[in-house]
Amino acid sequence: MRLSEFIRQHADHIVEEWEQFARTISPAADTMDQAALRDHAKAILLAAARDMDTTQTAREQIAKAKGEGPEKTPSLDEAGASHGELRHAVGFDLVQMTSEFRHLRACVIRLWANSLETPDMAYFQDMIRFNEAIDEALAESTAAYAEQVNRSRDIFLAILGHDLRAPLQAVSMSTELLMRKTALEGDALSCALSIKQGARHMAAMVSDLLELVRSRLGKSLPIEPAPMDLADAARAAIAEACAGNPQSDPTLIIEGDTRGVWDSGRLAQLLQNLIGNALQYGTHPRDLIVTLKGEGDVVSLTVHNHGEPISEEAIGTIFDPLVRSSNEELGQASTSLGLGLFIVKEVVTAHGGTIEVSSSEAEGTLFSVMLPRQA
Structure with missing residues (x-):
């Protein structure tokens, strides 16, 4: 009997074994009833059987093995994703959830192999197709589970x-x-x-x-643009930085027209983070230079300081969230979560601008921001 037909005929028996295995996963399964333990097991099996019955070329098989299949199986993906979400909701961890698929695969192959009387090359092809279907369901289930984990964490952080x-x-x-x-x-x-x-x-x-x-959570940084002068915001940011760092004495250079339509609060965040970052990692607090230059439809902002250069590898991730400087010692007190430069990048992007960073021992570290006058 071909494997897809075997699965359809013995789906209830296979699901029963799924339930027995799921019941052993403690403590999450201790309070779950039969329906919760079985969850989407039968739907996953029947969707896998339907997928196996569809024609597939050798090229499509190779592509699918790499996760690059031209088309997925909607019913299989939906069942797998729903299973991952529900297992997260009832308290399964990721290893426990994926172990169910490992057991399901082993159970189906074992029962089917025991039912065979004579080997046939087509049977090996059936096994490959079944493994592909289970891997697809597992991938969707794992992705959905991980998304729920991330969302739960983000909601907790928001609260x-x-x-x-x-x-x-x-x-x-x-x-x-x-x-x-x-x-x-x-x-x-x-x-x-x-x-x-x-x-x-x-x-x-x-x-x-x-x-x-x-x-x-998928929400872009909100901004409320209004006419303002970037020079005024820079002076205020420098004054605040000096209040917290009395030994600092940043130099502000202004060239041209620095007025535009931006969100003043967001640009204050940007300036405070860039200046604060330069003061924290610069060797000489008095060597910090902030330059504003208005040219045509663009206003540029640069923050320059001297200190230990940022490595090329670190520059590649410097605007990623929760990235801390390699210069900070483990356990060292800090006023940063590693979010400052991430916020800077978000503010620049929200205003339609660009930001770049260069760093060397000879030239120092330079953050360069380009903002269109009209956000």
Whole structure:
């Protein structure tokens, strides 16, 4: 009997063995009923049988083995994806979920092989086609499971970031009120200033975290463009940087018309992150140079500093989220989650601009941003 027909005739028996195996996966399966344990097993089997009955050329078979098949099997993919989502929902981990497919494959081949009386080359082809179908279902199931894991994590981070805002605001406002109402001196004043600065850094980190989650959930960075002068934003960002780093003294160079239609809040984020990054990793805080240049329909912004050069490998991932500098020692205190440059890239992209970075020991590190005047 050909394998596809064997699967159709013995689907209930195979699903029963699937259920028995799934029941052994503890603790996730301990409270699951028969329907939940069997889930999409029969649908996956019958879809695999239908796929095996379709004609397939040698070239298509090679392509499918590489995951490059010209067409997939919608019913198989849908059943596999739904299975992955539901297994995630009931508490299976990824290894447990994929082990079900390993057992299903072994079960079907074992039962079918035991039913054969004489070998036939067509049977080997059937086995190859069955393995292809199970691999396709497994791939879809794993992808759906991983997507649910990522979404659950991102929602958790969004809730965490949102809930942290209230206590941070309370700390910041209480510190501000304390400094206004009480004449603090000496160590008391230093402690209050440290609390204020720490709350400001934490607020920036929470804001960056929420922007990351927004992008991962498929939402582009929202902007509200309005007429503004980039030079004013640069002066404000430098003033804030100097307040947190009294030893710094950045140089601001302005050439041409630096006005445009942009989101002032987002560009403030961009400037603060670029300047803060340069101060954190630069060798000499006083050597930081911020240059603005207006030319035609474009305004350029560069931030230059000297320090240990960024490697070519690191430059390739420097704008990726949660990437920390290799110069930071493990466990070293930091005011960064590794999201600053990711946020910079998102802000530039939202405004239709471009950003590049170059770094060498002789020339230093240079971030170059090009913004169209009309976002």
